[in-house]
Amino acid sequence: MAIRLGDIAPDFTAVTTHGEINFHEWLGDSWGVLFSHPKDFTPVCTTELGTVASLKPEFDKRNTKVIGLSVDPVESHIEWEKDIEEVVGTAVNFPMIGDSDRSVADAYDMIHENANDTLTVRSVFIIGPDKKVKLTLTYPASTGRNFNEILRVIDSLQLTADHKVATPANWNDGDDVIIVPGVSDEEAKTLFPKGWDPVKPYLRVTKQPNR
Numbered sequence: 001m002a003i004r005l006g007d008i009a010p011d012f013t014a015v016t017t018h019g020e021i022n023f024h025e026w027l028g029d030s031w032g033v034l035f036s037h038p039k040d041f042t043p044v045c046t047t048e049l050g051t052v053a054s055l056k057p058e059f060d061k062r063n064t065k066v067i068g069l070s071v072d073p074v075e076s077h078i079e080w081e082k083d084i085e086e087v088v089g090t091a092v093n094f095p096m097i098g099d100s101d102r103s104v105a106d107a108y109d110m111i112h113e114n115a116n117d118t119l120t121v122r123s124v125f126i127i128g129p130d131k132k133v134k135l136t137l138t139y140p141a142s143t144g145r146n147f148n149e150i151l152r153v154i155d156s157l158q159l160t161a162d163h164k165v166a167t168p169a170n171w172n173d174g175d176d177v178i179i180v181p182g183v184s185d186e187e188a189k190t191l192f193p194k195g196w197d198p199v200k201p202y203l204r205v206t207k208q209p210n211r
Contacts, residue, residue, distance in 0.1 A: 003109060046084055
């Protein structure tokens with residue numbers, strides 16, 4: 001069954017390269033990114049996991065934990081990590097789940113039979129501290145993910161969770177934002193004392209409130 005935005009992320013206990021974890025307990029009060037890759041010792045996946053490892057300080061700054069998954073066993077992950085560090089220059093510094101029985105992949109609908117009936121697709125789930133799913137992405141096996149985009153989305157999700165704003169197309173942290181339609185002009189005067197640009201009655205652009 002597909003997981004939708006706002007659903008509670010399925011909890012699970014699994015063996016990882018950092019030992020056994022209970023997912024919800026491991027997340028604690030952090031945000032989380034759970035992402036799957038089709039198979040160990042494959043070229044696109046090697047570049048992806050190395051990229052995530054190099055970006056881990058950026059995830060840490062955002063109070064966000066990352067965890068990978070494939071249906072290969074943990075022993076395979078550990079051996080593959082040597083290649084990733086050699087190719088990318090950064091050691092893998094986050095846990096990877098060994099999901100040989102496909103229990104986590106099935107819970108998160110990561111195996112799409114029409115694409116491949118045995119391997120996980122490139123799924124991404126961003127999960128909030130409330131354990132609810134905030135974003136889902138699905139890429140084909142042939143296309144590597146843009147993890148800078150995932151960081152950008154986390155910035156937006158965290159900002160909009162705390163302030164009554166939305167982020168426009170191509171927004172990056174520090175850019176102007178949009179006051180959500182449910183906020184009246186009177187309320188906006190209090191929430192956004194710096195004012196706003198009334199582009200349209202429904203499109204009020206203001207400075208990012210936490211800057």
